[in-house]
Amino acid sequence: MPTLLLSNKDIDLISGKRNTTIRRLWKNPLYPGDRLYCYWNILSKEREKLFEAEVNHVEIKTFKEIREDPQIIEKLGYKNSRELEADLRKTYPNNTSDDDKFQVFDFHKLHVSQWEGSAINQKNIIIKKADVLFDMGNYQQSSICYKTALEYDPDDVNLLNRIGDNLSRLGQFGDAIKHYKKAIKLNPDNEYLYNNIAIAYLNKGEPEKALKFNNQALKINNHNPTILYWRGLIYEMLNDFETALKFLDKTIQIDDKSPDVWNERATILNMMDRGEEALQSYDKSLELCLDDHDDSNIWASKANTLLGLYRYEEAIECYDKALEVDAENPIILNNKGVAYMELDEFEKAKECFSKVLILYPNNPDAQVLREVCLDNL
Secondary structure (H helix, E strand, O other), rough: OOOOEHHHHHHHHHHOOOOEEEEHHHHHHHHOOOOOEEEEEEOOEEEEEEEEEEEEEEEEEEHHHHOOOHHHHHOOOOOOHHHHHHHHHHHHOOOOOOOEEEEEEEEEEOOHHHHOOOOOOHHHHHHHHHHHHOOOHHHHHHHHHHHHHHHOOOOHHHHHHHHHHHHHHOOOHHHHHHHHHHHHHHOOOOOOHHHHHHHHHHHHHOOOHHHHHHHHHHOOOOOOOHHHHHHHHHHHHOOOHHHHHHHHHHHHOOOOHHHHHHHHHHHHHHHHHHHHHHHHHHHHHHHHOOOOOOOOOHHHHHHHHHOOOOHHHHHHHHHHHHHHOOOOOOHHHHHHHHHHHHOOOOOHOOOOOHHHHEEEEEEEHHHHHHHHHHHHH
């Protein structure tokens, strides 16, 4: 039984957007009417059948003929011959001489009732693969898979929510909101859906609308720390720092184990010129950070606060902690250099700015500050 292995680059085939593909010529070529077992092999040790299909049409072509046929290039989903050639050379490094043969074929999926092999829950398999893609950060491909799974059950609230999450990460906030709202019609008592809409509006730069939907979420559950946290962020965006701080403190009363909440609390305290209190919140945030948590931003933020409080030696120590995680960050390096300048240690400051210019030759801050250092040496 011919087997077709699909990977994340074959999302269009899995979703049904495209049904033409290419493989090198097998020992036993494909023929119209052949049945295909189509598997996903995105994980090397995990191969699960996605569907069975029947071959409609097969063409045997040389590598050169394929490269020179614009119709085949388009049917295979490539933008141009160069993109096709690069992909085939990567996939088949030993089979891309001009005369090497490939089979270009199209197929149609068979309904599960027509399968010869064991049936599977296609929706669950596709969701599982979508989840893998989501976790890998492949939000565009993940969205396609979730939407394909949605065709099996258009009223799946969880899928609508995940599609909204994908679209939000792609910056498509309007479309994300539409999917969240459709999910709310099916499950109007889900506070997370209202809050997700609020987050999308906040990222879209519309905090007033975000507050409206956060209000709806809060009506359903006013003790949900996630909703309270985002309410704080909304008020921060509205420049109402007192209210923002109030809701972050409410969040901490319920759950004081989130480094993100303590970090945001410190940010707001800085906005209110309460630097000493901000330092305490940064320390709490750093205390709660796990090994897998990127804490460079927290160290850098704490360092900036210390810089503003004229505690330059301590600021440099914190910048060094941040640079242990993010060694090539130009902002951190420049700020560390500024701290050295305040201590009149212009040679050390110059070294910071010089490193920035090696990494980013056109960085204007480093250019100007380095000149100042040279004038003072």
